[in-house]
Amino acid sequence: MKWFYDFYREIATTDLAHWLETLPAHLAKWHKEALHGDFKKWLKLVEQLPKTQPSQVNLTDSVSIGSANDITEYQQKQINGLLKQFMPWRKGPFYIHDIHINTEWRSDWKWDRVAPHISSLANKTVLDVGCGSGYHMWRMLAQKPEMVVGIDPTQLFLIQFQAIKHFAPNHPIHLLPLGIEQMPALRAFDTVFSMGVLYHRKSPFEFLQQLKEQLKSGGELVLETLVVEGDENTVLVPGERYAQMRNVWFIPSVKALEHWMSRAGFKNIRCVNLDETRLEEQRATDWMTSHSLVDFLDKDDISKTIEGYPAPLRATLIANR
Numbered sequence: 560m561k562w563f564y565d566f567y568r569e570i571a572t573t574d575l576a577h578w579l580e581t582l583p584a585h586l587a588k589w590h591k592e593a594l595h596g597d598f599k600k601w602l603k604l605v606e607q608l609p610k611t612q613p614s615q616v617n618l619t620d621s622v623s624i625g626s627a628n629d630i631t632e633y634q635q636k637q638i639n640g641l642l643k644q645f646m647p648w649r650k651g652p653f654y655i656h657d658i659h660i661n662t663e664w665r666s667d668w669k670w671d672r673v674a675p676h677i678s679s680l681a682n683k684t685v686l687d688v689g690c691g692s693g694y695h696m697w698r699m700l701a702q703k704p705e706m707v708v709g710i711d712p713t714q715l716f717l718i719q720f721q722a723i724k725h726f727a728p729n730h731p732i733h734l735l736p737l738g739i740e741q742m743p744a745l746r747a748f749d750t751v752f753s754m755g756v757l758y759h760r761k762s763p764f765e766f767l768q769q770l771k772e773q774l775k776s777g778g779e780l781v782l783e784t785l786v787v788e789g790d791e792n793t794v795l796v797p798g799e800r801y802a803q804m805r806n807v808w809f810i811p812s813v814k815a816l817e818h819w820m821s822r823a824g825f826k827n828i829r830c831v832n833l834d835e836t837r838l839e840e841q842r843a844t845d846w847m848t849s850h851s852l853v854d855f856l857d858k859d860d861i862s863k864t865i866e867g868y869p870a871p872l873r874a875t876l877i878a879n880r
């Protein structure tokens with residue numbers, strides 16, 4: 560697939576070149592499987608997006624590409640209709656020629672909590688593990704890194720990412736449909752982000768190790784995850800569901816997570832932000848019309864999930880390899 564060939568060319572002469580020993584085989588396998596389902600239909604729809612010439616790309620305080628004045632009314636309707644085919648849009652918001660993709664999550668609020676605490680990304684090589692539709696990668700790009708690479712195994716997120724990238728194609732930003740477990744130990748990234756993924760992993764220590772193996776010596780890990788109140792020995796392992804999510808395994812306290820990170824060999828570990836998820840941050844919209852946070856909390860006491868666990872509390876921790 561052309562997207563991936565472009566990426567191979569871009570990394571061939573960089574520290575990421577080792578990746579080419581495994582990546583083509585993983586993507587070839589993925590491609591064979593993907594072309595059976597919805598992905599094939601989505602791919603055709605992405606190709607129907609009209610080519611436009613955006614007059615501006617603003618990534619500093621939003622992800623905003625082009626304005627309505629750059630295109631005809633007909634094109635705006637066409638773009639809107641095609642983008643709606645990629646619902647549900649969960650992570651954003653995006654503004655494409657003034658079409659507001661009002662996503663379920665205000666991912667910009669998470670970025671506002673994280674960004675003040677990270678080292679500058681200028682001229683850096685950056686990995687975002689579990690990047691979703693790539694919203695935060697676009698915001699990272701505003702700091703002029705050398706390259707931003709995201710990995711996320713969810714097909715719809717790859718399509719949403721490519722739909723956005725269609726309107727701003729010439730930026731060093733790539734999404735690959737991989738899980739972290741498919742990554743060789745590259746030790747080549749200056750900064751590795753992993754936001755909203757740790758609690759989905761069955762083995763958090765293995766996950767921390769996998770993140771560490773992507774970093775250069777001295778490189779920075781930015782880890783954002785669900786936490787609970789408690790001491791070094793407090794960890795919530797919920798039942799089948801947590802806030803209706805099925806695949807949630809470990810929700811540690813900040814102290815426990817710091818301890819885990821230290822055992823995994825990270826240095827200079829610090830928690831830079833702690834925040835309760837507000838109902839306004841995750842809600843149903845015209846672009847994601849099904850259930851959202853309000854339906855996942857106890858309606859008589861929103862400090863609890865409907866399963867009776869503490870409501871989502873998220874922490875950002877930063878550390879170095």
Ligand SMILES: Nc1ncnc2c1ncn2[C@@H]1O[C@H](C[S@+](CC[C@H]([NH3+])C(=O)[O-])CC(=O)[O-])[C@@H](O)[C@H]1O
Binds near residue numbers: 754755
């Ligand atoms: N093995 C895996 N390897 C990599 N990614 C994975 C894996 N398994 C699942 N994911 C991906 O991790 C992301 C988690 S969402 C966070 C998005 C963004 N970072 C955010 O901070 O808003 C949070 C949530 O849905 O709870 C999804 O996009 C999965 O496809």
